[in-house]
Amino acid sequence: xxxxxxxxxxxxxxxxxxxxxxxxxxxxxxxxxxxxxxxxxxxxxxxxxxxxxxxxxxxxxxxxxxxxxxxxxxxxxxxxxxxxxxxxxxxxxxxxxxxxxxxxxxxxxxxxxxxxxxxxxxxxxxxxxxxxxxxxxxxxxxxxxxxxxxxxxxxxxxxxxxxxxxxxxxxxxxxxxxxxxxxxxxxxxxxxxxxxxxxxxxxxxxxxxxxxxxxxxxxxxxxxxxxxxxxxxxxxxxxxxxxxxxxxxxxxxxxxxxxxxxxxxxxxxxxxxxxxxxxxxxxxxxxxxxxxxxxxxxxxxxxxxxxxxxxxxxxxxxxxxxxxxxxxxxxxxxxxxxxxxxxxxxxxxxxxxxxxxxxxxxxxxxxxxxxxxxxxxxxxxxxxxxxxxxxxxxxxxxxxxxxxxxxxxxxxxxxxxxxxxxxxxxxxxxxxxxxxxxxxxxxxxxxxxxxxxxxxxxxxxxxxxxx
Amino acid sequence: xxxxxxxxxxxxxxxxxxxxxxxxxxxxxxxxxxxxxxxxxxxxxxxxxxxxxxxxxxxxxxxxxxxxxxxxxxxxxxxxxxxxxxxxxxxxxxxxxxxxxxxxxxxxxxxxxxxxxxxxxxxxxxxxxxxxxxxxxxxxxxxxxxxxxxxxxxxxxxxxxxxxxxxxxxxxxxxxxxxxxxxxxxxxxxxxxxxxx
Ligand code: SF4
Numbered sequence: 001x002x003x004x005x006x007x008x009x010x011x012x013x014x015x016x017x018x019x020x021x022x023x024x025x026x027x028x029x030x031x032x033x034x035x036x037x038x039x040x041x042x043x044x045x046x047x048x049x050x051x052x053x054x055x056x057x058x059x060x061x062x063x064x065x066x067x068x069x070x071x072x073x074x075x076x077x078x079x080x081x082x083x084x085x086x087x088x089x090x091x092x093x094x095x096x097x098x099x100x101x102x103x104x105x106x107x108x109x110x111x112x113x114x115x116x117x118x119x120x121x122x123x124x125x126x127x128x129x130x131x132x133x134x135x136x137x138x139x140x141x142x143x144x145x146x147x148x149x150x151x152x153x154x155x156x157x158x159x160x161x162x163x164x165x166x167x168x169x170x171x172x173x174x175x176x177x178x179x180x181x182x183x184x185x186x187x188x189x190x191x192x193x194x195x196x197x198x199x200x201x202x203x204x205x206x207x208x209x210x211x212x213x214x215x216x217x218x219x220x221x222x223x224x225x226x227x228x229x230x231x232x233x234x235x236x237x238x239x240x241x242x243x244x245x246x247x248x249x250x251x252x253x254x255x256x257x258x259x260x261x262x263x264x265x266x267x268x269x270x271x272x273x274x275x276x277x278x279x280x281x282x283x284x285x286x287x288x289x290x291x292x293x294x295x296x297x298x299x300x301x302x303x304x305x306x307x308x309x310x311x312x313x314x315x316x317x318x319x320x321x322x323x324x325x326x327x328x329x330x331x332x333x334x335x336x337x338x339x340x341x342x343x344x345x346x347x348x349x350x351x352x353x354x355x356x357x358x359x360x361x362x363x364x365x366x367x368x369x370x371x372x373x374x375x376x377x378x379x380x381x382x383x384x385x386x387x388x389x390x391x392x393x394x395x396x397x398x399x400x401x402x403x404x405x406x407x408x409x410x411x412x413x414x415x416x417x418x419x420x421x422x423x424x425x426x427x428x429x430x431x432x433x434x435x436x437x438x439x440x441x442x443x444x445x446x447x448x449x450x451x452x453x454x455x456x457x458x459x460x461x462x463x464x465x466x467x
Numbered sequence: 468x469x470x471x472x473x474x475x476x477x478x479x480x481x482x483x484x485x486x487x488x489x490x491x492x493x494x495x496x497x498x499x500x501x502x503x504x505x506x507x508x509x510x511x512x513x514x515x516x517x518x519x520x521x522x523x524x525x526x527x528x529x530x531x532x533x534x535x536x537x538x539x540x541x542x543x544x545x546x547x548x549x550x551x552x553x554x555x556x557x558x559x560x561x562x563x564x565x566x567x568x569x570x571x572x573x574x575x576x577x578x579x580x581x582x583x584x585x586x587x588x589x590x591x592x593x594x595x596x597x598x599x600x601x602x603x604x605x606x607x608x609x610x611x612x613x614x615x616x617x618x619x620x621x622x623x624x625x626x627x628x629x630x631x632x633x634x635x636x637x638x639x640x641x642x643x644x645x646x647x648x649x650x651x652x653x654x655x656x657x658x659x660x661x662x663x664x
Contacts, residue, residue, distance in 0.1 A: 036498075318483075415499065
C-alpha cells in the first residue's frame with residue numbers, strides 16, 4: 001500500500017460504504033453531546049420515530065449554559081434552565097449517560113472526553129461543537145458538526161462525508177522559554193489566516209509539537225477551527241500513551257498494550273504526501289495578543305497595534321479598520337499599554353490543570369491590579385478537584401481572583417459571566433468575535449501566562465514584566 | 468428538506484468579510500430548544516444600527532444574501548442557517564464559505580453559492596446600486612445570472628449535493644440504505660475501543 005497520512009489511515013479504518021460520486025459513509029466511534037446543539041436533533045428523532053443506534057458510544061454533558069457560581073444556587077435564567085432540563089430529559093429517554101451540573105464527571109465537553117480516556121488515538125469523534133478539533137491532539141479524527149448531523153449520528157452512528165484535503169504544519173525548532181502552545185497556535189493562525197485551513201485536515205508535526213504535553217497539544221488542535229480547518233491532528237506517541245494509561249475508559253492490562261501498538265500505527269507513514277505544507281520556526285514565536293475581532297488579527301505582545309492603512313488587501317484593510325473601531329484601539333499603540341478590566345482564565349482552549357498551574361505560578365504571592373475582575377474557571381470538576389488538591393485555588397483567591405465552578409462561562413457568555421459593553425478582557429479562550437463575551441465586549445486572546453501577568457499589572461504583560 | 472431547483476429574486480449586499488456565526492445569530496439565541504423563530508435573531512446586534520443593510524427598506528423581501536469572503540466562519544451552530552432561512556433567505560453568495568457552515572446549509576436546503584471574488588464584488592456593487600436587480604440561480608446547471616447587468620457565472624457543488632438539493636433528499640434515509648453494512652462494520656471494530664457505559 002502506498003504511504004498514507006494519519007488522517008487517511010483513520011478515514012480508511014472507518015469506511016462503512018463507498019460509492020463513486022457520493023460522500024463516503026464513515027463510522028463514528030464517539031459522539032459527544034451538549035445542551036445547545038442537541039435539542040432539535042432529539043426532536044427530529046422523535047418526529048421520525050427513530051432511536052439512538054449506539055447510546056454506548058454517546059455521552060452528554062452540560063457545559064455551555066451552566067452558571068459557574070456555587071452549585072447550591074439556582075439557575076436564574078429560565079431559558080438556560082429549560083435547555084439543561086431538556087438535555088437531561090432527552091438523555092433519559094434515549095438511554096444516554098449524561099453528566100449534569102454538579103456531577104463529578106461534568107465539565108466542558110472537550111475537557112472531559114480526554115480526561116475520562118474516551119478520546120483515544122485513531123478514533124472518529126464528533127460533537128455539535130466546532131472545537132471538537134481538540135481531540136485530534138490524540139491522533140483522533142475529530143470535528144464539529146451541525147445539528148442535522150448530530151441527529152444523523154444519533155440515528156445511524158455514521159456520517160456521509162466528503163474527504164477533505166490534508167495539510168501539514170511543521171513546527172521546527174524549540175519554543176523560547178515563556179512561550180506557550182497558545183502563543184504558537186495564535187501565531188500559526190496569524191500566519192495562515194482565518195480561511196487558510198478551509199477544506200483541510202491539518203496535521204501538526206515537528207519537534208516543537210512533539211515536545212508539547214497533551215494539554216499543550218489540545219490547545220493547538222483546539223484552535224485549528226480558527227484557521228478554518230475542520231480538524232487538527234497530532235501523531236500519537238509515548239506522551240499520548242502515558243497520558244491515557246490508567247484513565248477511566250482506557251483499556252487495561254494486555255488490552256492496553258494491544259491498543260497502544262495499534263495507536264502508534266496510525267502515525268503518518270514515511271513518504272506520505274500532503275496537499276499543502278507549511279513550515280513555522282518555533283524560535284521566532286513570541287507571546288501573542290489578539291488586537292482585532294477575528295483570531296488571525298494577532299500580534300506579538302512587544303508589537304504595536306497595526307495600522308490598517310498599511311494592509312494591502314482591501315478586504316483585510318477594511319476588516320482591520322472596523323476591528324480597531326470596535327475594539328476602541330488606535331494604530332500605533334504599544335500592545336503592552338492597553339489596559340484591561342477583566343481577565344478570564346478558562347475555556348476548552350486553556351482550562352486544564354497545566355494551564356491553571358501556569359497561571360497560579362505567575363499569580364502566587366501577588367495581587368490582582370486595583371479594580372480588575374479576574375475569573376478562573378476550571379474546565380471540569382476533575383480539573384477543579386486536582387487544582388484544589390494542589391492548593392491552586394488558594395493562590396488565585398489570595399491574589400484576588402474568583403475561583404468558579406466548571407463550564408464554558410465567559411468563553412461565549414451564555415451563562416451570567418459576561419463583559420459589559422465596551423469592557424475589555426484578556427481571555428484564554430479561542431474567539432474574539434464581536435460580542436462573543438457579551439454584547440459590545442472587547443476580547444483579546446492570550447495564553448494563561450499572559451492572562452495571569454496582565455491580571456497583576458492591569459495592562460498586557462508577560463510574567464517577565466513582573467520581575 | 469424540500470427540493471430546491473431554481474431560485475429567482477432580489478438580493479441584499481452585505482459588504483463584510485469574515486462574517487462569523489456569532490454575528491449571524493448571537494449566543495443568546497442559542498438557548499432555544501425549538502428549530503423555528505430564529506429569523507428575529509438574525510444579525511440582531513447589527514440590526515440595532517439603523518444604517519445596517521438589513522434595515523434598508525429597499526432590500527425588503529430579498530431572498531438572496533450576497534456577502535464578502537469567508538462567510539459563516541466560527542462555530543458549528545446550525546442556528547445560523549435556521550436564522551437565515553427563517554428570515555426568508557434561500558441562498559447565500561460568497562467567494563468563500565467556512566466548512567461547517569457550508570455543510571449545515573446543504574443539510575437544511577439553504578443554497579451556498581461559491582463564486583469567484585470578482586463575481587462576488589460585481590454582484591455586491593450591482594445590488595447596492597440597484598436593489599431591484601433580479602438574480603436567478605439554477606442549481607442543476609450551477610449558474611448565477613443577472614441579465615440586467617449581463618452577468619452569467621457558474622458555481623459548483625459536489626454532484627451528490629446537487630442531487631440532494633434538486634430532489635430534497637433526507638440524509639438519514641439515504642444512510643439507512645446501508646444498515647447491513649453498518650452492522651457488519653460494527654462487528655469488526657476492535658474490542659479495546661471505549662464504551663461510554
Ligand atoms: S469553552 Fe467556549 S469554545 Fe469551548 S466548547 Fe465551551 S463555548 Fe465552545
